[in-house]
């Protein structure tokens with residue numbers, strides 16, 4: 522018997538793609554994070570950060586959790602808040618799907634939709650500033666601060682990365698995942714570069730995001746991208762970066778449902794396309810782990826809605842050969858991502874990052890969390 526729903530977080534399965542992934546090439550394995558109780562990989566970091574906050578006395582019974590999230594991290598916190606009895610306030614933006622809004626409210630969270638765009642056409646900075654302001658105003662509140670807290674990547678260093686190396690000890694050629702706060706890519710790459718340095722680490726971003734440099738512009742893939750390089754991501758650990766277009770990401774996710782029976786969200790569609798591209802260059806038996814950060818149900822009204830796809834000017838389907846050709850045509854955005862790092866230590870002041878985050882980061886860094894970005898923030 523399981524004492525709490527929260528004990529079911531993690532230990533997600535690895536799934537093969539028998540129809541799309543050919544036996545003559547490298548093997549793609551999906552790490553299927555939809556199986557977490559809150560439906561996404563964000564359960565891991567949310568649970569770890571809340572538990573650490575409780576242990577450090579930053580979050581006490583009767584307290585309020587305040588966070589900026591486009592959906593998944595907020596849903597995880599809302600679920601955890603419901604299970605543990607905390608008030609939860611989540612600041613989302615107009616890109617958040619109606620399904621995610623319903624889930625947040627279903628778990629009892631209070632939702633604030635931030636409609637003011639920041640200077641890169643996204644909502645990250647406006648959402649974060651408002652969350653920090655509310656945290657200063659509301660007594661006994663705690664800001665998990667997924668964008669600036671190094672606990673985010675530490676959660677993945679301690680759980681996701683270990684699961685990957687335990688489940689796939691040999692012939693792991695590459696690891697692929699999407700980036701926003703850099704929690705998953707940052708934590709897992711740090712672990713792999715220490716314990717399995719031969720694994721190629723591949724980051725996936727949206728065309729329009731500036732994490733790996735380039736021009737910031739609007740894009741439609743939810744949960745991915747940022748206007749700067751996040752503190753949780755040490756770019757020295759990243760071997761290759763790809764940028765995927767909205768249409769490629771959405772079409773790949775649709776193809777995975779249609780041809781493999783696997784529901785994934787658009788960010789995972791982007792990662793899967795990159796993983797299929799890498800597989801075409803690898804020998805049979807060599808493996809690529811591709812993170813599937815969430816499932817497809819959350820995007821029924823966008824990703825799986827033909828009308829919505831057509832309104833965006835996207836095609837609505839691609840057959841297996843078309844998908845393989847689309848993968849083959851992808852070109853890496855960068856083979857030296859560290860050269861285009863765009864850390865923004867000035868944002869600490871501009872966005873008024875909470876003291877609790879700064880203290881925690883300083884402590885983690887003194888214990889040896891050696892994120893290069895992290896060290897920038899305690900100069």
Ligand SMILES: Cc1ncc(COP(=O)(O)O)c(C=O)c1O
Nearest residue numbers: 593701702703704705744788814
């Ligand atoms: C669906 C989805 N994919 C990928 C990511 C990126 O993960 P991270 O923030 O750990 O970089 C997120 C983050 O919100 C997400 O919700």
